[in-house]
Amino acid sequence: MNAYTGKILHIDVTNRKTWVQKVSPEFLKRYLGGVGLATRLVYDNTPRGCDPLGPDNALCFACSAFAGTTMPVGTKHGVASKSPLTGMIGDSLSGSHFSEMLRRAGWDGIVIKGQAPSWLVVFIDDEQVRFLDATPYLGKGTTATQEAIRTAIGDENVRVSAIGPAGEHIVRYALIDNDGRQVGRTGNGAVMGSKRIKAIAMRGSHPVTVADPDGLMEATLKLIKVAQGPGTLKYRELGTPSNVLSMNAIGVLPTRNFSETVFEHAEEVSGERLRDQYRVKSVACSGCPIACEQWGAVREGKYKGARIGLDYEPLFSLGPNCGIGSMPAVIKLTQTCDELGIDAMSAGVVVSWAMECYERGIFTQEQCDGLDLHFGNDEAAVTLLEKIARRDGIGDLLAEGVKRASERTGQGSEHFAMHSKGLEMPGYDVRSLKTFAMGLAVGTRGACHNRALSYELDIKGKVDRFTVGPGRGKMAMESENFACVLDCLVLCKFLRNCFDDFNTEVAQIYTMTTGIDLTPEELAAVGERVCNLKKAFNIREGWTRADDWLPGRVLSDPIPSGPGAGVYITPDELNYLIDDYYQARGWTSEGLIPRAKLVALDLADIAESVGVDLSVADVAAGEG
Amino acid sequence: MAMDLDVEFLGLARELVGTRSCTIRLESGATFRDLLLSLASTYPALLGKIIDRDSGELTRAFMLNVDGRRAVTDLDVPAADGQRVLLMFAEAGG
Numbered sequence: 001m002n003a004y005t006g007k008i009l010h011i012d013v014t015n016r017k018t019w020v021q022k023v024s025p026e027f028l029k030r031y032l033g034g035v036g037l038a039t040r041l042v043y044d045n046t047p048r049g050c051d052p053l054g055p056d057n058a059l060c061f062a063c064s065a066f067a068g069t070t071m072p073v074g075t076k077h078g079v080a081s082k083s084p085l086t087g088m089i090g091d092s093l094s095g096s097h098f099s100e101m102l103r104r105a106g107w108d109g110i111v112i113k114g115q116a117p118s119w120l121v122v123f124i125d126d127e128q129v130r131f132l133d134a135t136p137y138l139g140k141g142t143t144a145t146q147e148a149i150r151t152a153i154g155d156e157n158v159r160v161s162a163i164g165p166a167g168e169h170i171v172r173y174a175l176i177d178n179d180g181r182q183v184g185r186t187g188n189g190a191v192m193g194s195k196r197i198k199a200i201a202m203r204g205s206h207p208v209t210v211a212d213p214d215g216l217m218e219a220t221l222k223l224i225k226v227a228q229g230p231g232t233l234k235y236r237e238l239g240t241p242s243n244v245l246s247m248n249a250i251g252v253l254p255t256r257n258f259s260e261t262v263f264e265h266a267e268e269v270s271g272e273r274l275r276d277q278y279r280v281k282s283v284a285c286s287g288c289p290i291a292c293e294q295w296g297a298v299r300e301g302k303y304k305g306a307r308i309g310l311d312y313e314p315l316f317s318l319g320p321n322c323g324i325g326s327m328p329a330v331i332k333l334t335q336t337c338d339e340l341g342i343d344a345m346s347a348g349v350v351v352s353w354a355m356e357c358y359e360r361g362i363f364t365q366e367q368c369d370g371l372d373l374h375f376g377n378d379e380a381a382v383t384l385l386e387k388i389a390r391r392d393g394i395g396d397l398l399a400e401g402v403k404r405a406s407e408r409t410g411q412g413s414e415h416f417a418m419h420s421k422g423l424e425m426p427g428y429d430v431r432s433l434k435t436f437a438m439g440l441a442v443g444t445r446g447a448c449h450n451r452a453l454s455y456e457l458d459i460k461g462k463v464d465r466f467t468v469g470p471g472r473g474k475m476a477m478e479s480e481n482f483a484c485v486l487d488c489l490v491l492c493k494f495l496r497n498c499f500d501d502f503n504t505e506v507a508q509i510y511t512m513t514t515g516i517d518l519t520p521e522e523l524a525a526v527g528e529r530v531c532n533l534k535k536a537f538n539i540r541e542g543w544t545r546a547d548d549w550l551p552g553r554v555l556s557d558p559i560p561s562g563p564g565a566g567v568y569i570t571p572d573e574l575n576y577l578i579d580d581y582y583q584a585r586g587w588t589s590e591g592l593i594p595r596a597k598l599v600a601l602d603l604a605d606i607a608e609s610v611g612v613d614l615s616v617a618d619v620a621a622g623e624g
Numbered sequence: 625m626a627m628d629l630d631v632e633f634l635g636l637a638r639e640l641v642g643t644r645s646c647t648i649r650l651e652s653g654a655t656f657r658d659l660l661l662s663l664a665s666t667y668p669a670l671l672g673k674i675i676d677r678d679s680g681e682l683t684r685a686f687m688l689n690v691d692g693r694r695a696v697t698d699l700d701v702p703a704a705d706g707q708r709v710l711l712m713f714a715e716a717g718g
Contacts (some may be wrong), residue, residue, distance in 0.1 A: 230683045230684045230685045231684055231685065232685075233636065233673065233683075233685040233713075234635065234636070234685055234713040234714075234715050237635065237636045237639075238635050238636065238713075242634070242635040242713055243716060245635070245712075246634050246635070246710075246712045246713060246716070247716075249632065249634065249689070249710050249712065250689055250692045250693070250710070251692050251693075271635065272635065272638060272639075275639075455716050456716060459695065459716045460687065460695050460697075460714060460716075461687075461694055461695025461696070461697045462697075464694075465694075494715075497684065497715070562692070563691060563692030563693045564693075
């Protein structure tokens with residue numbers, strides 16, 4: 001077997017047992033790697049109805065099909081489990097060296113179950129698995145943990161995925177950090193913490209072979225050239241922080257907990273300002289010629305010394321969305337999240353919700369442990385993040401995520417709790433991005449821009465973003481399927497517009513890498529298969545159509561000013577779009593998957609347990 | 625009869641032209657293609673990275689938006705007096 005090893009490492013940390021699962025090329029071809037493979041491993045190893053924070057939840061890692069090869073922008077890995085935030089599939093991706101090291105250690109994926117009696121570092125040293133005492137690392141931040149473990153092992157090339165204090169305290173949106181990149185969304189860091197695993201250290205010494213080295217090298221060189229062309233210009237010049245001014249100008253920049261869409265201090269927290277006054281360097285993931293991550297440093301003032309790699313999503317959530325218009329403050333807040341091990345996207349939306357509760361009088365200053373939580377108070381926000389990470393005082397409530405926190409708080413705060421399925425919303429006010437609004441509502445991991453991708457349809461003018469109409473469901477489905485293929489391969493989405501014929505070119509590269517024949521049609525089918533597999537997992541865990549919904553604010557509060565003034569998406573409009581999407585997917589009107597559909601997608605083994613007895617033809621004819 | 629368009633530069637466009645915005649005067653009935661020609665003439669630094677030297681159209685990474693509301697998908701559509709035109713990156717992902 002080339003590239004792939006055909007082996008999955010299973011670890012039970014309760015009794016420190018391990019075993020090896022062999023998987024066939026045919027199995028790997030169906031899921032490719034990354035999110036696809038990790039999701040399948042979760043489906044197979046997590047029992048129905050299990051507690052996401054209990055020992056039965058399987059925390060699964062899977063590397064890119066291209067890990068360890070010359071293929072650029074392919075050194076990412078997928079991580080999945082049953083999310084403690086949503087109760088549904090929690091799949092996430094991270095970049096850099098961990099994926100390559102996982103493959104070099106001899107594994108296509110890892111499945112971790114159980115709950116250790118005491119805190120551990122799981123050290124995977126090629127085929128050997130060692131369980132190290134994690135006591136010296138408890139309470140340490142993510143970077144310090146990784147460095148300390150490398151020092152203790154005595155090998156600076158060991159790659160480490162670690163949780164911070166937030167994961168130790170089971171914050172439901174805790175992340176896993178490796179090399180300064182994060183498995184950020186859906187709370188996989190909390191799952192790791194629930195198993196009392198502080199870190200996974202990885203050392204691999206095996207070579208990675210490919211089927212056609214010359215062909216792959218030729219494709220690699222071509223792709224490197226393309227990756228440094230116009231399709232990635234934005235990412236190389238300014239990185240994703242350039243979105244701040246663009247989204248502000250078109251009136252979709254979430255501001256003060258998604259109540260407004262234009263931020264008066266957008267310039268101060270823009271990618272342009274970051275480049276001109278704060279940028280220290282651009283950073284690339286392992287093997288990536290794009291180098292999108294823009295590192296900023298604060299050189300003076302109260303946050304002097306703070307430095308971090310910034311992307312648009314932390315910028316929006318911890319800046320405009322909290323009413324904070326200071327780049328030094330946003331750098332400090334993002335660094336605080338990354339080091340404490342909290343998903344900055346969710347954290348910003350949780351903090352902004354708390355700020356709105358405070359301004360509305362739902363929270364008193366006393367209830368907030370003495371903090372003045374007015375919008376714009378960056379010092380209070382820093383303190384609040386530290387409280388969340390340690391579940392201290394009001395941080396205990398906020399560590400639950402905005403859905404649970406608002407349900408416990410009541411007093412109408414659910415109306416402006418900005419999430420779908422419990423996952424806090426990304427940096428787009430979807431009241432005037434109606435196709436994307438549906439994309440967030442139907443997303444299997446909750447409100448996620450990276451899984452939906454349909455913001456492109458609205459923003460690039462492929463549809464009228466202010467209205468709804470027929471065909472949006474099919475377009476959103478195609479965007480979602482395409483995003484899923486990228487997440488399974490794994491290829492970075494920033495390369496998505498760099499191919500003339502994506503399926504043909506990438507299928508050839510896959511075959512050159514693995515030696516497994518893959519047609520363009522088969523590659524495209526993986527996206528649809530894995531989207532349905534994720535949906536099937538959710539159905540198995542109790543999903544209903546009511547879960548595909550958006551917050552009250554999106555569905556009833558008109559945008560107060562700016563280019564989208566007066567606009568919102570009505571419940572009827574959202575239902576119309578969801579119906580259109582389900583029909584495009586070939587699902588029933590309740591969003592269930594016909595058995596025949598699952599069989600057609602080569603998911604026959606799960607069709608009996610989650611599929612409904614209805615033919616695909618029935619659904620396509622509108623009888624579903 | 626002339627018309628004035630307010631052009632805002634975002635991202636790389638702003639860096640290349642060295643200003644946040646400008647006003648471009650065009651003949652009535654002029655299109656967005658004409659606007660790009662005028663911009664290329666006023667700001668030659670845009671040629672190459674943002675405006676294609678041969679076609680006069682935007683390169684793949686960029687787009688125009690009118691009044692923050694709609695993307696320009698057809699450069700041959702006439703512009704209108706007083707419009708606010710954004711020259712911005714086309715990719716939106718974060």
